[in-house]
Amino acid sequence: MKDYWKIDEKLVEHIAAVARLHLTEEEKKKYASQLEDILQVFRQIDDVNTENVNPSFHPIEIKNRFRDDEEKKTQWDPLANTKHKEEGYFKGPKIV
Amino acid sequence: MIEIKTVKEFVENADSIDFDDFISSVIEKCEKIQSKYQPFITINKKHAKPKKGLIHALPVSVKDCICTKDLQSTAGSKILEGYMPPFDATCITKIKQQGGVIIGKTTQDEFGFGTFNVNSKYAIPKNPFDVERSCGGSSGGAGCITAAADFPHIAIAESTGGSITAPAAFTGTYGLTPTYGRVSRYGLIDYANSMDKIGVIAKSTYDIALMLSIISGYDPLDSTSADLAEQDFTKFIGKDIKGMKIAVPKEYFGEGVDKKIADLIWEKIKQLESLGASYEEISLPMTKYAIPAYYIIAVSEASTNLAKFCGLRYGLHKQLSGNFDEYFGSVRSQGFGEEAKRRIILGTYARMAGFRDAYYLxxxxxxxxxxxxxxxxxxxxxxxxxxxxxxxPLKFSEIENLKPIENYMMDILTIAPNMAGIPMISVPAGLIKGLPAGLHLMADHFNEAALIKASSSLEGLK
Structure with a gap:
């Protein structure tokens, strides 16, 4: 069984890459030690028996609701807040 | 005109107001308050004539995470600096339809990540009771302007884990967090979408009930909006509380709770008893697991919600260079603050393959x-x-010395009701050594009426 509650700088570096964050060496060290503290408290959840308990993705019951399949136009310009646009499209960084 | 101090008097006399004179004197007052206590990120100086409605010409401040058309909305984050929403959040549309006037955007912890409103590179609000102390968070600006304003005003705030209760308690104001789904989240910049609730901070239970009546109701633009008709919550003001049954959970008076605050709260419970309610002590043993469970859910949702901020469509932009990993990473590393990065890392970890069952589920x-x-x-x-x-209310110097986990533990009394999505109100309970403390009342899903009855009875409203 994996030890979910152990964290080190290498793992922080991996997580940061997944989350698209560039961290300095100092930040990696700091977050690793703080997360270790936090996870020590989080591990209390292991004490709770949740067998046969369903997860609550929302606090109240949510029902799917569908609107009629009719065309609706956006009422505003989606490009109004970007500096990176060209010919009515967003312009992004290189993918490959 | 500005001699009218209460919202109730103001809305009853709204027809006799010279709007231009009134609003310019309100904005002038906001600027004075800003120089002293810093509740705003943006003060709104452009005002069209308001519509006639339930709150004609009433000044309303709005937490910065709620989108306001053509008025900067940053959610307290530098990654959204300069963002001008091209639309209004549903609650703002409703406020404007009823004649409310948006006087400014109030400061907050970045994306709501905090209990003391110190996690932001914008203004940090100072407590009007003592400027060396915090206003609470994350809706610190909303509590601050409500306490400091000497003109009729209501604040729109937002809570995920206690962000309305904390500032209301620290600033001696009323703060209502409605049931999850009661108020549309359309136009709210998400923190944790299964727990975010737009609510109200104000000087009286009446103001709270009036504003809840305006902003609540079903909204097809929010898939989690509760399918309930709008209703007038002011009709519950001053309603008899004879026979009301109050539960007092022992876990909420235990370790870590200031004894003087506990004593003051007991006085208020006895006061409710003298008004006809009865109480009984109970136990809520799951309380101690609420903090870890809440933070795991909150950071998991936050880390996905914050993925969209990458310097492409709005907010912070940089020169397009490098591949998408490099570009997005560089914008995000510059734009997010320390606590936001901490929560993104925690949340990404909790959702990673192999860990998801152990943490998130x-x-x-x-x-x-x-x-x-x-x-x-x-x-x-x-x-x-x-x-x-x-x-x-803690001193800023005390908050600086808290470790992140010690800081999270300060939410111990607000986390469980927030993650359960039940409605709650913080009611001013009085002062201890000149500093305010709050009584927290919680009710079943969609039973805001009970909270309004109890709170207004304590306030002595008829």
Whole structure:
């Protein structure tokens, strides 16, 4: 069984890459030690028996609701807040 | 005209107001308050004539995470600096339809990540009771302007884990967090979408009830909006509380809770008893698991919600260079603050392959057990009473010395009701050594009426 509650700088570096964050060496060290503290408290959840308990993705019951399949136009310009646009499209960084 | 201090008097006399004179004197007052206490990120100086409605010409401040058309909305984050929403959040549309005037955007912890409103590179609000102390967070600016304003005003705030209760308690104001789904989240910049609730901070229970009547109701633009008709919550003001049953959970008066605050809250419970309610002490044993379960859910949702901020469509932009990993990473590393990065890392970790069952799903199951515990309690009781916060407003110098986990533990009294999505109100309970403390009242899903009855009875409203 994996030890979910152990964290080190290498793992922080991996997580940061997944989350698209560039961290300095100092930040990696700091977050690793703080997360270790936090996870020590989080591990209390292991004490709770949740067998046969369903997860609550929302606090109240949510029902799917569908609107009629009719065309609706956006009422505003989606490009109004970007500096990176060209010919009515967003312009992004290189993918490959 | 500005001699009218209460919202109730103001809305009853709104027709006799010279709007231009009134609003310019309000904005002038906001600027004076800003130089002293810093509640705003943006003060709005452009005002069209308001519509006639329930709150004609009433000044309303709005937490910065709620989108306001053509008025900067940053959610307290530098990654959204300069963002001008091209649309209004549903609650803002409703406020404007009823004649409300948006006077400014109030400061907050970045994306709501905090209990003391110190996690932001914008203005940090200072407590009007003592400027060396915090206003609470994350809706610190909303509490601050409500306490400091000497003109009629209501604040729109937002809570995920206690962000309305904490500032209301620390600033001696009323703060209502409605049931999850009661108020549309359309136009809210998400923190944790399964827990975010737009609510109200104000100087009186009447103001709270009036504003809730305006902003609540079904909205097809929010898939989690509750399918309930709009209603007038002011009709519950001053309603008899004879026979109301109050549960007092022992876990909310235990370790970590300032004894003086606990004593003051007991006085308020006895006051409710003298008004015709009865109380009984109970136990909510799941309480201690609420903090870890809440933070796991909150950071998991936050880390996905914050993925969209990458310097492409709005907010912080940089010169396009490098591949998308490099570009997005560089914008995000510059734009997010320290606490936001911490929560993104925690949340990404909790959702990673191999860890998801141990953390995220387990926490969601604990949420089920916490909801069940509340539901069981509300079979026998109308409301739960407890202190709002375990401590009096802390000094900034004290907050600086808290480790992140010690900081998270300060949410111990507000987390469980917030993750269960039940409604709650923080009611001013009085002063201890000149500093305010709050009484926290909680009720079953969609029973805001009980909270308004109890709060207005304590306030002495008829």
């Amino acid at each position: 387990k926490a969601l199951k604990i949420r089920t057990l916490i909801i069940q515990e509340f539901k069981k309690t509300f079979k026998n009781f109308d409301i739960i009473a407890a202190p709002s916060m375990p401590v009096l």
